[in-house]
Amino acid sequence: MNHRQLLLALLLLTACTLASARTIEMKVNGLVCAFCAQGIEKTLKALPATDQVYVSLENRIVAVHLKDGSDIDDATLRKAITNAGYSVVGIQRTDTPLDVIRQRARHD
DSSP, X not given: OOHHHHHHHHHHHHHHHHHHOOEEEEEEEOOOSHHHHHHHHHHHHTSTTXXXXXXXXXXXXXXXXXXXXXXXXXXXXXXXXXXXXXXXXXXXXXXXXXXXXHHHHXXX
């Protein structure tokens, strides 16, 4: 396999992974209380593509599980969280279920 073919294969693999990602995990600054968590959860649940939301104050994690066949672009997520008074430090798309993210957050 030449250099070009390898690069193309990697790009296709990345595109397939992002297209199949059903969970969006974000690092968010400014979360300090249960009221904060409830506000973010309510805001993100109002988005049509959202199935479930998980917020960990201790770990500053906000995770959104998407409905089948749905997606939310990063700009929409950043705007929703910024408008609620918080700042997004990072966004990662993954296939990790919310239950696994919850368990990981409890052990961190």
